Structures are given as structure tokens and as C-alpha cells.
Amino acid sequence: MSAVSPSIYEYVVIESADGSRSIDISAACATIQYFEDIYSPTITAKLLIVNTGQSIKGKEDEQLQSLYNGLPIRGGERVCLKISGNTESNPGLAFLKEDVGDYLYVSSITNVIRTSTRETFVLNLVSREALTNETSRVGKKFIGLPVEKHVENIVKDYLHTEKQLIADKTENQYSFIGNLKKPFSLLTWLASKSVPASDDTPGTDATAGYCFFETRSGFNFKSIDSMISSKPVNEEPYFYTEVVEMRDGTEDRRIIKYSTSENQDLVGKLRKGTYCSYRMFFDPLHLTFIQKNFTSDDYLGKARTTGERPVLPKIEGSDKDIGDLPSRIVTAVVDRGTFDPEVSKKENDLSPMKTQSQAMMRYNVINTQTLSMMVPSNTNLQAGNVINCEFPYTTVKEAGTGTDPLQSGLYMIRGLCHHFSTDGSYTSLELIKDTFGEQEKLS
Numbered sequence: 001m002s003a004v005s006p007s008i009y010e011y012v013v014i015e016s017a018d019g020s021r022s023i024d025i026s027a028a029c030a031t032i033q034y035f036e037d038i039y040s041p042t043i044t045a046k047l048l049i050v051n052t053g054q055s056i057k058g059k060e061d062e063q064l065q066s067l068y069n070g071l072p073i074r075g076g077e078r079v080c081l082k083i084s085g086n087t088e089s090n091p092g093l094a095f096l097k098e099d100v101g102d103y104l105y106v107s108s109i110t111n112v113i114r115t116s117t118r119e120t121f122v123l124n125l126v127s128r129e130a131l132t133n134e135t136s137r138v139g140k141k142f143i144g145l146p147v148e149k150h151v152e153n154i155v156k157d158y159l160h161t162e163k164q165l166i167a168d169k170t171e172n173q174y175s176f177i178g179n180l181k182k183p184f185s186l187l188t189w190l191a192s193k194s195v196p197a198s199d200d201t202p203g204t205d206a207t208a209g210y211c212f213f214e215t216r217s218g219f220n221f222k223s224i225d226s227m228i229s230s231k232p233v234n235e236e237p238y239f240y241t242e243v244v245e246m247r248d249g250t251e252d253r254r255i256i257k258y259s260t261s262e263n264q265d266l267v268g269k270l271r272k273g274t275y276c277s278y279r280m281f282f283d284p285l286h287l288t289f290i291q292k293n294f295t296s297d298d299y300l301g302k303a304r305t306t307g308e309r310p311v312l313p314k315i316e317g318s319d320k321d322i323g324d325l326p327s328r329i330v331t332a333v334v335d336r337g338t339f340d341p342e343v344s345k346k347e348n349d350l351s352p353m354k355t356q357s358q359a360m361m362r363y364n365v366i367n368t369q370t371l372s373m374m375v376p377s378n379t380n381l382q383a384g385n386v387i388n389c390e391f392p393y394t395t396v397k398e399a400g401t402g403t404d405p406l407q408s409g410l411y412m413i414r415g416l417c418h419h420f421s422t423d424g425s426y427t428s429l430e431l432i433k434d435t436f437g438e439q440e441k442l443s
Contacts, residue, residue, distance in 0.1 A: 002086070002087065002251050002252060002376060003086060003087050003089075003090050003251075003252040003376035003377045003378060003425065004251075004252075004256075004376040004377065004424045004425055004426065005086040005087075005424065005425065006086075006421070006422045006423060006424055006425065007032075007083050007084070007086065007092075007377075007420035007421060007422070007424075007425045008083065008084040008086070009026035009029055009032070009081070009082075009083055009420075010026070010082040010083065010084055011024050011026055011080075011081065011082055012024065012025050012026040012029050012032070012047070012079070012080075012081040013025070013079070013080050013081070014071065014073070014077050014078070014079050014106075014123075015077060015078040015079075015080075016071050016072075016077060017074065017075075017076040017077050019078075021056075021071060023056050023067070023071065025047075025049065025051070025067065026081075028049050028050060028051040028067065029047055029048065029049060030048040030049070030050045030421065030422075031046075031047075031048045031419065031420065031421040032045065032046070032047055032048075032081070032083065032093075032419075032420045032421070033045060033046045033047075033417055033418070033419050033420075034093055034417065034418040034420075035415065035416070035417050036213070036214070036215050036216075036382060036383035036415060036416050037213065037383055037414065037415035037416075037430075038211045038213045038227075038383045038384050038413075038414055038415065039211065039213065039414070039415075040213055040214070040415075041130075041133075041184040041187060041188060041212055041213060041214060041219075042126055042127050042129060042130040042133075042184070042214050043126075043127050043214045043215065043216070044124070044125060044126055044127075045104055045124075045125040045126075046122055046123070046124055046125070047079070047122065047123040047125065048120070048122055049067065049119075049120065049121050049122070049123060050118070050119075050120045051066065051067050051068075051118070051119050051120070052066075052117065052118055052119075056070035056071060066114070066119050067119070068109075068112070068114065068119055068121060073106065073109055073121075073123070074109075075106050075107065075108060075109065076105060076106060076131075077105070077106040078103040078104070078105055078106075079095070079103065079104045079105070079106065079123070079125055080095050080096060080102070080103055080104070081093070081094070081095055081104075082094040082095075082096065083420050085379065086377065086425060087252065089252075089378075089380070090252075090377055090378055090379055090380070090425075091379055091380065092379055093216075093379050093418060093420070103128060104125040104126065104127060104128075105125060105126055105127070105128060105130075105131055106123050106124070106125060107124050107125065107126045107130070107131075108124045109121050109122070109123060109124070110122045110124060127214060128161075129159045129161050129163075129214070129219075132158075132159050132160060132161075132183075133159065133182050133183050133184045134182065136158045136159070136182065136183055137178070137180040137181065137182065138154060138158055138178030138179075138180065138181055138182070138183055138186055139177075139178050139179070139180050140157075140177075140178050141175075141176075141177050141178075142174075142175060142176055142177075142178070143175045144173055144175055145173060146169065146170045146171075146172070146173055147170040147172060147173070147174050147190055147193065147194045148167040148168065148169055148170045148194075148221060150174070150176075150190060151165070151167055151187060151190060151212070151221045152165060152167060154183050154186060154187060155183070155187070155219060158183040159183050161219070163214075163218040163219055164217060164218030164219070165218060165219045165220075165221065166217065166218060166219070166220045166221070166222065167220075167221040167222075168196055168197070168210070168221065168222050168223045168226050169196070169197035170194045170195060170196060170197060170210075171195045171196065171197045171198070172193075172194065172195045172355065174190070174193055174194075184212075187212040187221070188212050190210075190212075191209075191210035191211055191212045191221065192208075192209070192210070192359045192363075193208070193335065193355065193356075193359070194208065194209075194210040194221075194223065195207070195208045195223075195355055195358075196210075196223035196225050196226055207223075207224075207225050207358055207362055208354075208355045208356075208358040208359040208362060209223060209224045209225070209358065209359045209362030209363055209366075210222060210223050210224070211223075211224065211227075211384070213383055213384065215382040215383050215384065216379075216382060217382060220384060222384060224362055224363075224366055227384050227386065227412055228305065228306055228386065228410075228412060228434075230385075230386050231386070232385075232386045232387050232388040232410060233380065233381065233385045233386065233387060234253070234387050234388055236250075236253055237253070237387075237388035237389055237390045237408075238253050238254070238255050238373075238375055238387060238388070238389045238390070239253060239254065239255060239389070239390040239391075240254075240255040240258060240389075240390070240391050240392060241254060241255075241392070251376070252376045252378070253375075254375070254376065255373055255374070255375055255389070255391075256374045256375060256376070256426070257373070257374050258371060258372060258373040258374070258391075259371070259372050260369065260370070260371050260372075261370040261371065261372055262367070262368075262369065262370040263368075263369050263370075264368055264369070266313075269364060269365075269368075270322065270327040270328075271327065271328065272328065272360075272364050273326065273327055273328025273330060273360070273361075274361055274364040274365055275295070275296045275312060275322050275323040275327065275361075276293060276294065276295045276296060276322065276323050276324060276325055276326045276327060277293075277294050277326050277327065277328040277329070277330050277357070277360075278291070278292075278293055278294075278326035278328070278329045278330070279291070279292050279293075279294050279330050279332070279353065279357055280329070280330070280331045280332075281331075281332055281333065281334045281353045282332075282333050282334065283333075283334045283336070283353075284333060284334065284336060285334070285336045290334070290353060292353075293326055294326075294354075294357045294361075295323050295324060296312065296323035296361075305434050305435045306386070306409065306410045306411065306412065306433045306434055306435060330357075330360075332356065334352045334353050334356075335352045335355075335356060336352055365434045366412070366432055366434045367414075367432050367434075368432075368433065368434045368435065369431075369432065369433040369434070369436075370414075370430065370431070370432055371411065371430075371431040371432075371433070372428070372429070372430055372431075373389075373428070373429045373431060374426055374427070374428050374429070375426070375427050375429065376425070376426065376427070377418065377419075377420070377425035377426055377427050378427050379418055379427070381413060381416055381427060381429070382413070382416070383413055383414065383415055383416055384412070384413060385412070385413045386410050386411070386412050386413075387410070387411055387413065387429075387431075388409070388410055388411075389408060389409070389410075389411055389431075390403045390408045391403065391404050391407045391408050392404060406436045407436070409433070409436075410433070411431035411432065411433050412431065412432050412433070413429055413430070413431060414430045414431065414432045415429075415430040416428065416429050416430070
């Protein structure tokens with residue numbers, strides 16, 4: 001059996017919003033799709049339900065009714081499911097009914113089509129914390145701690161979750177007021193103000209830019225540098241070939257199809273000031289006005305990249321490149337935080353102006369290349385993982401032999417979708433890469 005074999009739904013149980021009734025709808029599930037993304041603070045899922053009109057007894061007359069009206073399904077229902085893996089290395093997917101905190105919840109019902117004999121609709125699911133986020137507001141003052149400590153406090157005290165939080169250490173401290181914002185809004189806001197500690201990204205300078213997101217392992221507050229620096233999760237690379245049937249045991253590593261969505265939008269990057277920008281900042285602590293060119297050298301330093309160091313185009317008639325001349329003017333107030341001026345006066349404050357500028361560049365550069373790819377089901381993969389991919393040369397000579405060293409290499413999983421159906425099982429990946437070629441080894 002291969003990883004693309006049809007999926008087996010051990011159970012898919014939906015429980016009414018009041019908790020009084022439940023029913024196994026695994027026979028009615030045509031497809032199940034599960035989603036993760038490093039830019040999404042919560043996991044989501046979609047269930048396509050195709051069902052007859054005689055599924056569950058009504059509450060009042062106990063006559064058999066459709067699932068949509070008989071349960072009924074109106075939003076807020078709890079869903080637990082378990083999908084068996086189709087190979088030893090592919091564990092499947094499970095949100096177990098034994099663990100109440102692991103339930104998914106119906107956030108909406110869409111594409112409802114009902115006839116006299118059949119009903120079809122899509123259940124859109126979210127994790128429990130997505131609902132808690134909408135009913136929580138953070139009004140507390142946070143003073144004088146590393147940013148990851150604030151993140152831990154918000155996740156624990158306001159999301160009230162027992163899920164694991166994997167948080168990279170931060171070099172900088174930050175003070176702020178919650179201002180009655182929602183937890184997810186604050187957590188993603190703090191991500192853009194965080195600088196990783198050097199011991200979390202060995203061999204690199206501290207480069208600002210974090211992401212807060214949820215995976216099956218729990219919540220993650222990770223720097224882009226540390227995700228890029230991590231080892232690829234696949235020992236053997238995924239590879240693309242035009243051979244349909246593989247007979248040497250490598251069929252589960254075959255890239256079924258792929259396409260490059262974006263490859264170096266140079267004009268767009270220049271408009272965003274990715275390579276060089278002119279920064280004008282007002283410092284409210286020292287009442288000074290700072291003007292400075294912020295170049296790619298200020299951003300890159302020894303920062304980790306997924307491939308070779310980029311070589312920027314030269315400007316015609318000059319010995320300078322596009323990283324030397326500003327393509328955007330940015331005006332802002334230096335973010336010194338709130339209620340803690342002593343922290344900002346420290347010499348190792350990491351320069352809030354530099355932190356703000358670095359983060360803007362980091363988020364732009366990491367999406368230089370965007371590639372969509374489908375592979376046989378692999379539920380071990382998670383958003384934020386790094387994987388190794390091999391793509392062949394495009395050539396008329398010795399076609400199918402050799403690997404393209406520029407397109408091949410390490411990619412980071414920005415988002416993924418595990419797709420399960422009775423026809424087959426697949427994993428779709430949205431991959432991002434900031435440079436071309438193989439990753440350089442840093443001492």
C-alpha cells in the first residue's frame with residue numbers, strides 16, 4: 001500500500017451544540033481537508049458531507065430526518081475524527097474524542113444544497129482557541145520581560161489552552177498595554193517586534209521577524225531565522241519525475257505536480273523597499289529625529305538563508321547595485337515600548353529602529369520564491385518545516401538526468417493541506433524560498 005491509497009475514516013463524530021446528541025458521520029464524509037499556515041494563528045479543516053435524508057431521529061417526533069435539521073447543525077458543534085495512516089511512516093490524522101481540548105468546532109456551514117432525497121454541505125472547522133479568541137480581550141500591562149514570556153502569558157491566561165507552546169527565545173525586551181485587543185491580534189503583532197536570541201540561531205546575527213501559528217504539535221512562536229536554520233524533515237529529498245509508476249520503493253517521495261507561483265517580483269520588492277529604504281524615525285524617548293539609509297547589508301549580515309547569498313543587480317552606469325540606493329521612504333515613530341524607559345536606555349537594546357526595519361525586509365524577502373506542490377499523503381509534515389526537493393534540468397540533451405542546482409534545495413513549508421478521500425490521499429504544500437541554490441554552510 002502506498003501513501004496515495006484511499007483513506008480510512010475510523011470515525012468522524014459530530015456532537016450537538018448543547019452536548020445532548022452525537023452521531024458518527026464518517027460514511028457521509030466525501031472528503032476531509034486539513035489546513036496549517038505559518039501566517040494563521042489557528043488550524044482549520046473542511047468536511048464535505050453528502051448524505052441522505054434519513055440519518056438521525058428528530059428530537060420531538062423521533063422520525064428520521066436529515067443530518068442538517070435532525071441534529072441540528074447550526075454552528076458551534078464539536079467534531080472529533082480519526083483517519084488511519086495508509087503506510088507505516090504515515091500516521092494519519094486524529095482529533096481524539098477522549099481529549100476534550102483536541103476537539104474541532106463548526107465555525108460555519110457553506111454550500112448547502114438540499115433535495116427531497118439528498119443533502120450536501122461543507123462544514124468549516126476551527127480549533128477551540130479560535131472561538132476563545134473572539135470572546136477574550138487583553139487589558140493587562142506587560143512590562144520588562146523578553147517577548148516570548150509575554151507570549152506565554154497571553155496564551156495561558158487568555159486562550160486558556162493546555163496545548164503545547166513552542167516559543168523561540170527572544171533577545172529583546174518589550175513593554176506594552178493590551179488595549180483590549182484580541183489575543184491572536186496581539187500575538188501576531190508581537191511577532192513582528194521580536195529578535196531571536198543568538199543561541200537559538202547559531203552562526204547567525206539576530207534578524208528580526210517571527211511568526212505565530214498553530215500546527216498539530218501545538219502553538220508556535222518561531223523566528224524565521226530558526227525555522228530556516230532547522231534540518232530538513234525528510235532525509236531523502238522529494239523529487240520530480242515524469243515516470244508515472246515507480247517500482248523501486250520511492251513512489252511516496254515523488255512530486256506528483258508542481259508550479260512556481262512567484263519567482264522574484266523585482267519591481268514589487270523595490271516598491272516595498274526590500275533591498276534599501278530611507279528611514280526617517282522620531283525617537284520619543286530622546287526627542288531626536290533619525291535619518292538613515294537601511295540597506296540589504298543591514299538586513300542580511302550573517303542571517304541564514306535557504307540558498308546561496310543573493311547577488312543584487314547593478315545599476316547601469318554606476319558601481320552600485322539596487323541594495324545601495326533607497327527605493328522607498330519610510331517615516332515612523334521609534335517603538336520604544338510603554339512604561340519601561342530603563343529597558344530602552346540599555347546599550348544592548350538592539351535598536352528599535354533597526355528591529356522595525358529588519359522585520360519589514362525579512363517578511364518580504366522570505367517570499368521571494370513561492371512554489372505549489374502536491375505529494376503523496378505525509379501527515380508528518382507541518383507548517384514551518386524545511387524540506388529538501390530535487391527538480392530536473394530542462395534540456396534537450398540527456399533529458400531526465402541530473403538535478404537543477406538552482407531550483408533544487410531547501411524550501412520552507414508556508415502552508416499545507418492534507419487531503420483525504422475514498423479516492424486517494426494527498427498533501428498539498430505551499431513552499432517559500434528566499435534565494436536560489438543550495439544553502440550555504442555557516443561556521
